Amino acid sequence: MMVATALAIARLRNLFAVVVLGSLYSFLMATVLVVLDAVDVAMTEASVGAGISTVLLLGTLYLTKSEEAQPTHRPLLPLLVALVTGGLLVYGMLGLPEFGEADSVIHRHVVPRYLEQGVTETGVPNIVTAVLASYRGYDTLGETTVIFTAGVGVILLLRRWRRDATGKDDDAEGGRP
Amino acid sequence: MRSQVVLRVVAKLLIPFILVFALYVQFHGDYGPGGGFQAGVIIAAAVIFYALIFGLPTAKRLVPEWLVETMVALGVLIYAGVGVEGLLLGGNFLDYFVLSHNPVSGQHIGIFLVEVGVCITVSGVMLMIFYLFAGRKRGWHSER
Numbered sequence: 001m002m003v004a005t006a007l008a009i010a011r012l013r014n015l016f017a018v019v020v021l022g023s024l025y026s027f028l029m030a031t032v033l034v035v036l037d038a039v040d041v042a043m044t045e046a047s048v049g050a051g052i053s054t055v056l057l058l059g060t061l062y063l064t065k066s067e068e069a070q071p072t073h074r075p076l077l078p079l080l081v082a083l084v085t086g087g088l089l090v091y092g093m094l095g096l097p098e099f100g101e102a103d104s105v106i107h108r109h110v111v112p113r114y115l116e117q118g119v120t121e122t123g124v125p126n127i128v129t130a131v132l133a134s135y136r137g138y139d140t141l142g143e144t145t146v147i148f149t150a151g152v153g154v155i156l157l158l159r160r161w162r163r164d165a166t167g168k169d170d171d172a173e174g175g176r177p
Numbered sequence: 178m179r180s181q182v183v184l185r186v187v188a189k190l191l192i193p194f195i196l197v198f199a200l201y202v203q204f205h206g207d208y209g210p211g212g213g214f215q216a217g218v219i220i221a222a223a224v225i226f227y228a229l230i231f232g233l234p235t236a237k238r239l240v241p242e243w244l245v246e247t248m249v250a251l252g253v254l255i256y257a258g259v260g261v262e263g264l265l266l267g268g269n270f271l272d273y274f275v276l277s278h279n280p281v282s283g284q285h286i287g288i289f290l291v292e293v294g295v296c297i298t299v300s301g302v303m304l305m306i307f308y309l310f311a312g313r314k315r316g317w318h319s320e321r
Contacts, residue, residue: 039210043202047218052303055225059310129206133213133288134273137260144256144295151249151302158309 002028013067019057026050040128181230188230195223203296207285213292217299224300225307233311245304252298259290 005025009018026049033042114131132140203216228236263272273287 040212040215043210043215044218047215047222051222052218052225052307055222055229056306056310059307063310063313125208126206126210128210129212129288129292133291134284137273137287137291138270140291140295141256141260144253144298147302148249148253148298151298151305154302154306154309155246155249158313 002032015061015065015067016058019054019061022057023050023054026053184230188226192223192227195219195226199223203292206292207288213295214299216292217296217301218303220296220300221303221307224304228307228311233308237308240304242305242308245301245308248297248301249305250298252294252296252301255294255297256291259287259294263287 002025005021005028009021009025012018012021026045029049030042030046033039033045114135115127199216199219202211202219203213206212206216224236224240227239259273260270264270273284
């Protein structure tokens with residue numbers, strides 16, 4: 001189903017349908033994450049990927065055209081690059097340990113300590129929250145700062161543009177050809 | 178969309194539950210799935226829903242733009258402030274054990290405050306982006 005959705009997104013020229021299909025893809029991804037027992041990530045995917053970003057993309061569509069322009073060149077070279085990159089990724093995946101294997105490298109470093117002593121040290125039963133907010137507090141602070149920076153960037157870019165536009169609208173409305 | 182009675186009634190029914198669910202996700206994040214990020218997104222989604230149904234000006238009266246701007250910065254300040262608080266109390270940066278006499282309850286306080294900070298920043302940024310995008314007029318090509 002996800003492959004079908006991705007193919008449809010690539011084939012369609014109507015951007016409204018593409019946005020809706022993108023939302024569908026996010027929901028399918030969230031389902032996969034639930035199956036993998038990553039409920040926190042699934043929740044984020046469903047709310048951000050399927051919810052907020054769909055609304056934002058629809059808002060952008062309202063500002064622009066809703067039909068994708070025809071490509072001016074043949075898509076052979078990009079297709080080749082994508083295939084080679086995908087092939088390399090699959091080849092690299094073959095070297096990964098089995099899914100859920102208990103004694104792979106990443107599960108022997110700090111994970112046992114977090115799992116065994118996390119509850120007694122932090123008193124928080126949800127180990128995801130404990131790692132996110134306590135053990136990896138620096139990382140989460142960085143992520144929050146990234147989000148903050150994104151917000152400030154959007155404010156800086158769009159706010160000034162809008163103020164200029166409204167100012168021009170008031171002054172030069174009649175003078176525009 | 179103001180004239181759609183069904184949409185308005187459904188929105189009025191749903192939005193309180195969405196907000197309560199966001200608070201649940203926020204404060205139950207210690208025990209179940211969820212946390213600050215998800216709660217912030219859900220709060221923002223509730224306000225965006227409100228703005229879609231009742232119009233952007235109404236939503237901006239409810240949640241004014243200056244408040245959203247303040248939220249963007251306030252969340253990061255709360256988060257970093259927890260870290261500095263740990264420093265002042267003699268621990269390391271973002272060390273929650275010193276926040277209370279009991280290390281475990283100190284962890285609780287620290288995680289709680291940090292999640293609140295994340296929630297405030299995330300919902301502020303999401304709302305700000307939506308406000309700025311939705312507040313713009315149509316582009317040049319539609320004026321021709």
